[in-house]
Amino acid sequence: MSLRLRLLALALLPGLVACSLGGSIAENSIAYNGTMQAATDTLLVVNVLRARDQAPLHFSTIGAIHGAFTLSAGFGYDLSHSAGLAQPALLASTNPSFDIGPLDRQEFARGLLRPIDPVLLRLLSDQGLPDQVLLYLLVSKFDEGPGGRIIANDPARRQALDPDAEAACAEAGMEARPPCDPFQAVVDRLTRFGRLRFNGYTRLIPLGPPLSRAEATAPDRLSMLKEPGITLRRAGDGWQLYRAVNQLVICIPGRPGSSPPFTALALDNEPPQISPITQEGDPCSADEVADHAIHAGRAAPSGLAWYLRSVDEILHYLGAVQRRGEEGTAYRVSIPRPGGGQARPRLFRLWQQPPARPRLAADYRGTRWYVAQQDEAEDQTLRVLALTTQLLNLQKSAGEIPSSGTLRLVR
Structure with missing residues (x-):
């Protein structure tokens, strides 16, 4: 290599360093985001299984990921040729570190136990989430008021019924008797003439x-x-x-x-959050x-009042749905199809064997559990987990999570 070419390569090295740095930051940022996704999804699934077992729930979050990039440039000798010509060289390395913060503070615990804001019903409905999914997930019970009936959203009452039997239960509404699930009967009756x-x-x-x-x-x-x-x-x-x-x-x-x-x-922040x-x-x-x-x-005014769940109650509800499914009763909900008719997907299910289209997996007590890909007609589990993640994130105060560190660059 002539002296002129060597000097030209040396002049171009700062630009090459900058280009390499930009690519490294972009690639590692995406990789770190994927790491946080895997950690968050796994922790959520594990907590549902803990709730199924009536075990304590534990939460943590990745508060910050620090990326330390080292870039170096210079000339080196290529010993594969007898001439031993000097060649420009660019070396890059990364040494990430991260902070894990346990969410065991008072404010987070209070947030877990606080019923969700009823305004979220409107926001989530506007996103296109099926009314039936929202009612099953967010409503803990219907109440007729003093001296009236209380209709609890209890998965233990669910029985395996064919569509005709479920339709008869819906017609009976609050008067539905076993083997009907009274809560299912009321939900089907509330939603049978169109969207809320x-x-x-x-x-x-x-x-x-x-x-x-x-x-x-x-x-x-x-x-x-x-x-x-x-x-x-x-x-x-x-x-x-x-x-x-x-x-x-x-x-x-x-x-x-x-x-x-x-x-x-009417929607109100005080219980009952929804009342006649x-x-x-x-x-x-x-x-x-x-x-x-x-x-x-x-x-x-006569009618049913609705009581909304907290995030803690939602997780225990999903654990009870999972337990009921493992006992042999598939927990299905009726959702109108866009073109007419009804789909009857599972509201929530974690699989011990890989489903036809697995989306994610988590290990719990020596067993690997799988979540199937979202399927409007067969399985709403992924959608339910996504909604639960949104509600859980609303309980995280900025003061409870370590602030992000500064990106360090070493040349």
Whole structure:
């Protein structure tokens, strides 16, 4: 190699170093992401199996991955040729390290035990998740209120029934008796006429009795209008003070041609998170609805209240579903097909033998367990795990996870 070519190669080495560094960072970033995916998926499956066995659950996370890249450049001699000419050389190496943080702090534990925010029902439904999957996974029980029936979402009640028998159970609804699973019967009845809908509107709650014009224009009344959310509206021959609040309702479709076409249930952060309301106005399509004054002793609206699960309860529920499946009862749910008809996939199943299309696997107590690829008609396990991961991540506070370290570059 001539002196000119050697000098040219030496001048090009910094550019080659930069190109090699960019490729190394991209490749290792993708590899680290795959490592986190495998660790997170495995831990989730293992915790479901722990829940199946009624064993303690344990969580950890990879808080940070530190990548230390070493790049060196120079000239070396190629001894395979007698001339021993100097050749440019570029060497790269990486020595990653990572931080694992156990999630055993008070705030994370509280998050696990806190019921999920009911607004998530709307967000998840908008993502296209089947209503049936959401109801089975997120609702712990239906409750008729004081003195009424409680319908628990208990996998132990599930029996293997053919579609005709399940349809008869759905027709009976809350009145369904064994071998029906009452919770399954109520879910099928709630969803048999179409997808659940949601509507947000301004709810006007009356404050005090109706007012005459003189009363409404009194200084003390007018001063109340300065308070946030207080509004004065015409009511018949007089006026009415209202408190305006934002209200989100879930709307259950009724039989075609029924009136009203939807039954509205109010969403609230306090249990029961979903509860019946009076069907005043049109809460499933209106922008604003004014309530009537509620007098003392007035009976509460009839209907079923819904109680939502915490993430901890979801994991134990999936463990119970897995246990029921291992006992020989396949836990299937009815989901409408886009073109009509019903699919009856398994809600959740971990396989001890590799399924036809395995997606991931985890080892637990000497046994390898498999998760099948998502199949709308046969197996919803992967979708359920993805949803559970989202809900679990919502419980992780930034303060509980070690902050990412700085990428170190050594040349």
